[in-house]
Amino acid sequence: MPARARRALIVVGAALALLGLVVAGFLLYAFTPYRADADPFLAAWRSNAIEITGTDRAFVIRPTIGGGEGEGIGLVFVPSARVESSAYLYKLSGIVATTGTTVVIIRPALNLPALESRALEAFTAEAPEIGRWIVGGHSSGGTLACEWALAAGSEHGVHAAPDVAGLLLLGSHCASDLSTSTLAVTSLVASNDRIRTPEDIAERANLLPDDTVTVTIEGANHSLFGDYGTQFGDGEASVSTDAVQAQITQATAKLVGRITR
Numbered sequence: 001m002p003a004r005a006r007r008a009l010i011v012v013g014a015a016l017a018l019l020g021l022v023v024a025g026f027l028l029y030a031f032t033p034y035r036a037d038a039d040p041f042l043a044a045w046r047s048n049a050i051e052i053t054g055t056d057r058a059f060v061i062r063p064t065i066g067g068g069e070g071e072g073i074g075l076v077f078v079p080s081a082r083v084e085s086s087a088y089l090y091k092l093s094g095i096v097a098t099t100g101t102t103v104v105i106i107r108p109a110l111n112l113p114a115l116e117s118r119a120l121e122a123f124t125a126e127a128p129e130i131g132r133w134i135v136g137g138h139s140s141g142g143t144l145a146c147e148w149a150l151a152a153g154s155e156h157g158v159h160a161a162p163d164v165a166g167l168l169l170l171g172s173h174c175a176s177d178l179s180t181s182t183l184a185v186t187s188l189v190a191s192n193d194r195i196r197t198p199e200d201i202a203e204r205a206n207l208l209p210d211d212t213v214t215v216t217i218e219g220a221n222h223s224l225f226g227d228y229g230t231q232f233g234d235g236e237a238s239v240s241t242d243a244v245q246a247q248i249t250q251a252t253a254k255l256v257g258r259i260t261r
Helices: 003-030 038-046 085-099 140-152 198-203 241-260
Strands: 050-054 058-063 073-078 102-106 132-138 163-170 184-190 213-217
Touching: 038 050, 038 085, 050 085, 058 085, 073 085, 073 140, 073 163, 073 241, 085 102, 085 241, 132 140, 132 241, 140 163, 163 241, 184 198, 184 241, 213 241
Parallel strands: 073 102, 073 132, 132 163, 163 184, 184 213
Antiparallel strands: 050 058, 058 102
């Protein structure tokens, strides 16, 4: 084999090997998410106030007793990048038990919301009995929820199917401009968040409607919006997971109230 051909073969082989390492590294990154903490996870499954079902697309949490203010309303919730969907079961179960709202926690493609290409309808189909929807998410999951909200409505507030009426952001912000939207929006901020800091979120608040309700959870960090341990680079929390769940539930109940009025 000529020397030039051998050199070309070596270069191609090295490039393919490097590509293989990159792909392997990415897959290792994507498929090693933060795992759900056992105690909150089990507490959600053992609750008599809710019923949890799991599919290949999502976890669905329904109330076991009807008649709540949120009956007929659903929340499609997008987890943060590389966090198991089940890590949000406990935090969001209080919403279901208190308001009667149905919650759909999606399983993003490769555990990365940025790679999720399925439309919102793919997840609202998990609860076909629901007529109106809130979209929401944690961190990068909230950013995807903003895109769904933008796609679902027009500047004049005329909503396409599914009917999206609200947006719930947990330690998150939008990348697109929703400032003229008629959506009811609630943004929860953790005072000790070092992943999506309060300052980061405040800088992008102009992308949300003027009547957005912002709630700061004192002592919470980014990771406490779910139950999966402490995320690398996050601040230290000085409040319990139960206290954060209570504030998420209260803020979301008020959001549901705004939609149903």
